[in-house]
Amino acid sequence: MRQYLAVVGLALMASTAAAGVAIGDKLEPFALKDATSGKDVDLKSAAGQKATVLMFIATQCPVSNDYNERMASLAKDYSGKGVAFVGINSNKQEAADEVAAHAKEHGFSFPVLKDPDNVKADQFGARVTPEVYVYDTDWKLRYHGRIDDKRAVSEVSSKDLSAALDAVLTGKEVAVAETKAFGCTIKRVTK
Amino acid sequence: MIPILLAASLLAGDVDAQGLHRAVKAQKGRAVVVNFWATWCEPCVKEFPDFVALAKDRKDIAVISVTIDEASDRGAVEDFLKKQKPTFPVYLKASGSDEAFINGVDPKWSGAVPLTMVYGADGKRLLFEEREISRKEIEAALGKK
Numbered sequence: 069m070r071q072y073l074a075v076v077g078l079a080l081m082a083s084t085a086a087a088g089v090a091i092g093d094k095l096e097p098f099a100l101k102d103a104t105s106g107k108d109v110d111l112k113s114a115a116g117q118k119a120t121v122l123m124f125i126a127t128q129c130p131v132s133n134d135y136n137e138r139m140a141s142l143a144k145d146y147s148g149k150g151v152a153f154v155g156i157n158s159n160k161q162e163a164a165d166e167v168a169a170h171a172k173e174h175g176f177s178f179p180v181l182k183d184p185d186n187v188k189a190d191q192f193g194a195r196v197t198p199e200v201y202v203y204d205t206d207w208k209l210r211y212h213g214r215i216d217d218k219r220a221v222s223e224v225s226s227k228d229l230s231a232a233l234d235a236v237l238t239g240k241e242v243a244v245a246e247t248k249a250f251g252c253t254i255k256r257v258t259k
Numbered sequence: 260m261i262p263i264l265l266a267a268s269l270l271a272g273d274v275d276a277q278g279l280h281r282a283v284k285a286q287k288g289r290a291v292v293v294n295f296w297a298t299w300c301e302p303c304v305k306e307f308p309d310f311v312a313l314a315k316d317r318k319d320i321a322v323i324s325v326t327i328d329e330a331s332d333r334g335a336v337e338d339f340l341k342k343q344k345p346t347f348p349v350y351l352k353a354s355g356s357d358e359a360f361i362n363g364v365d366p367k368w369s370g371a372v373p374l375t376m377v378y379g380a381d382g383k384r385l386l387f388e389e390r391e392i393s394r395k396e397i398e399a400a401l402g403k404k
Contacts, residue, residue: 108273130299130300131299137296146262177288195369196369196370196371199369204336214358214370217356217357217358219329220329248358248361248362248368248369248370248372249295249357249358250327250361250370250371250372251369251370251371252300252371252372253302253371253372253373253389253390253391254371256303256390
């Protein structure tokens with residue numbers, strides 16, 4: 069029986085791992101290379117005083133690209149409020165130099181880290197671009213999902229990332245902690 | 260006659276998640292391949308001809324195609340279909356909440372495209388893949404003809 073429970077336990081752990089991170093999960097801050105400088109960026113030093121937003125983004129995905137201006141503007145708007153933004157590019161076909169050029173072209177004030185072999189995308193269970201994760205100062209996941217609900221700015225009716233950040237900054241629970249939107253698949257390496 | 264055939268290959272109409280489930284169930288007794296795509300999605304556009312060829316060669320398989328393009332992109336969708344000439348119905352995702360559509364299709368779906376779901380003739384789902392897929396993989400999942 070004990071052996072059976074151990075097997076079931078392992079199976080459950082495996083299925084949780086495959087599903088990625090969940091709301092409330094704690095993140096062990098990690099380091100990845102900044103696509104622009106080529107230097108390691110440790111999330112511990114890149115973190116905001118009150119919250120950190122990790123964004124899985126792309127250079128070639130039309131949906132992610134529709135959010136370039138919104139990402140740049142959100143990062144700027146919230147930088148004075150103690151929120152840091154960090155981009156992560158896990159797409160196998162988008163090399164670091166392309167990621168760096170894209171970040172420069174779109175005026176990103178935040179670092180974009182290259183995730184070789186989509187190791188972090190797998191760890192998070194990130195599947196689409198853009199897809200964001202909001203962490204508080206204890207590195208607890210408070211929000212996961214879309215930036216807002218429509219690609220076309222004029223059709224947006226729910227600014228989910230802003231709402232989540234505003235809740236975290238005012239010490240409130242995030243009312244809608246998980247959301248979804250259409251996007252591009254993260255192009256992974258075959259493992 | 261040709262213009263009529265071409266017209267028949269264009270959009271079959273709008274569909275919501277419930278309508279899609281009904282369309283799949285209506286194919287009872289046949290294997291069904293459901294593909295979600297968009298004109299802006301490079302891997303979707305790349306794999307589309309595989310679905311066209313599959314539907315032409317395998318009459319025992321029903322292909323249902325759903326584009327998640329916005330209604331405002333209908334022109335681009337129709338231009339694409341004119342070139343591809345699919346023999347299967349291609350639906351446009353009904354207007355409304357994208358999230359409700361995604362979860363209505365399957366809560367497991369992240370919202371990424373392409374997504375392909377393959378059902379056996381017994382209605383059992385055999386594949387759920389959020390990535391570019393090949394005809395070979397679909398036919399392998401369905402087994403021998």
